[in-house]
Amino acid sequence: MASTVLSRLSTLAIGIALARILGPDAFGTFAVALVVLLAVLSFNELGVSLAIVRWPGDPREIAPTVATLSVLTSMLVYGALYLGAPLLARALGDPGSTTVIRVLGLSVIVSGLVATPVALLQRAFRQDRKTVADLVTNWTSALASIGLALAGNGAMSLAIGQLAGSLAGAVLFIAFAPQGLRFGFDPAKARALLQFGLPLAGSSIVVFATTNLDRVVVGAALGPTALGYYVLALQLASWPVTVFSQPVRAVLPAALARLQHDRLAMRRSFLSAVGLLGSITLPACLLLAAASDALIRFLYGDVWQPASAVLLWLGPLAALRIIFELFYDYFVVIADTRVVLTVQMVWFVVLLPALYAACVFGGLWQASAVQFAVALLVILPLYLVSLRRVGIAALPVAVRLGPPLLGAAAVVAVALLVARVTAIDLVVLAVAGVTALVAIGVLGYRLRHVVRELKTVG
Structure with a gap:
């Protein structure tokens, strides 16, 4: 948590500086390239690195094979990217972003290279080492991006800065990993890894298509400037996700995997975890929506x-996504990846026409509102039905989320x-922020025994 808070605080300051330096147009061009990068990262190493986290035996048995598969696939993916x-840039409404996409896309190869070391750190619960690597990544990226932006390099400054940060972090991830980075190939283990990873990779493609469909459609239908506005709001809405949800997701799958022998x-x-995460994130997410203007x-x-x-709409949507990610991780741990794939496919099929219609006949406000409606009315019930099938009824979930909803x-x-x-924005933000902290503190105090239980499990 400390790692993520430090990282996000620095990222917020950096983002504010860059947004003020570059303006909506250049920021929109970078956003186009970022959408493409996130697309390929979603399936970059075919999901095989996740096998390290839930591998029932010693992860060192499969680490060399995972590293080889990750690097080879990332190089193939970058070649295709x-x-x-040029085609992707035109499809997203900004043909001038081709070079930015190619430069930023080099991060794909870096991601494949560090996939195994990062998974080994996660498996070993070495968040201390991951903290250092993440901070070096963020600050290297920030300093390079701001310097290049001030020199007048526009959107390319963000692409080069992102790549520089990835390379700096990669050096540390490899150095910090329990066994460094070793390559090898065991055909039998490779088959087992692909059997596990390919459904996840397919699911990840659909997950990306669903979670990034908004940026693709907004960019294609409304242009890069509108996409710049949209991505800026999305970055703020992702704050609770990265600050609260990602630290939990970094340790919870490994902790739950230790309990595979005891399903109860x-x-x-x-x-x-649902109750604890909801208590922290729901007040924060709805605060973003209520104080969005200020x-x-x-x-x-x-x-x-x-x-x-x-x-206004992406704040509540972020709260739903946080809970959905927890559901996602649970199904991955119990190896029921078909549920994940099915939910994401339904989400994509329902959201695509609704989102396109909202952009064409409305605008940014309608595009964000329709996403929240689909998540609340279609995806949440679908996940709850799937959880009931594996022994978790909707009522216990609702009971644990009730108090957080009242606090929010x-x-x-x-x-x-x-x-x-x-009308003083600082006053609005200060009072609302203090209220949110009080709500989170009260809700968290109620669940202090849960924190102790989860620490025991981990």
Whole structure:
């Protein structure tokens, strides 16, 4: 958690500086390239590195084979990305982003190279070492990007900075991993890894298509400037996801994997995690929505104000995504990856026409609102039905999320009331922020026994 908070605080400061330096147009060009990068990273190493986290035996048995598969596939993926960059740039509404895509895409090869060391650190619960590598990655990227942006390099400054940070972090990840980086190939283990990883890779493709469909459609239908507004709001909405959800996801799958022999204990730990994560994230996510106008104006300036209408809906959507990610991890641990794939396919099929219609007949506000509606009315019920099939009823989930929802509602009420009383953005943010912290503190204190239980499991 400390690692992620430090990382996100630095990322926020960096993002504010770059957004003010570059403006919506250049930021939108980088956003186009970033969408493409995230697409290929979603299936880059065919999901085989996740096998290290849940491997029932010694992960060192499979690490060399995983490393070989990861690097080979990442090089093939980058080759395809390089050739397809002009087509992808045109499809996303910004043909001028081709070179930015190719430069930023080199991070794909770096990702494949460090996939095994990162998984080994996760398996060993070495978040201390991962903290150092993550901070070096972020600050190297930041300093390079800001320096190049001030020199007038536009969107390319972000691409080069991102690549520089990835390379710096890669050196540390490899040095910090329990056994470094070793290559090898065992055909029998490779077959087992691909049997496990290919469904996850297919699922990851669909997950990316679903979670990034908004950026693709917004960029293609509304242009790179609108995409810049959208991505800025999305980055703010992702704050609770990266600060609270990612640290839990970094350790929870490995902790649950230790309980595979005791499904009842695994379910109890899962439900405890749902309640704890909801208590922290729901007030924070809904705070972003309720104070969206003040937050965008205060941090980024009036030129970015259209992003506030997007954040209004992406805040609550982030809360749902956090819970969905927890569901996703549970099904991965119990090796029921078909559920994950099915849910993501349904999500994509329902969201695509709804989102396109919202962009064509509406705008940014409608595009963000329709995403929240689909997640709430279609995907949440589908996940709950799937959980019931594996022995987790909807009622225990609802019981654990009830108090967090009440706390989040109180935060929203206070934020809206203060915004009506004063037009000073800093006052609105301060009062609403303190209210959210109090709500999180009270909810977290109620669940202090859950923290002890989860620490025992880990």
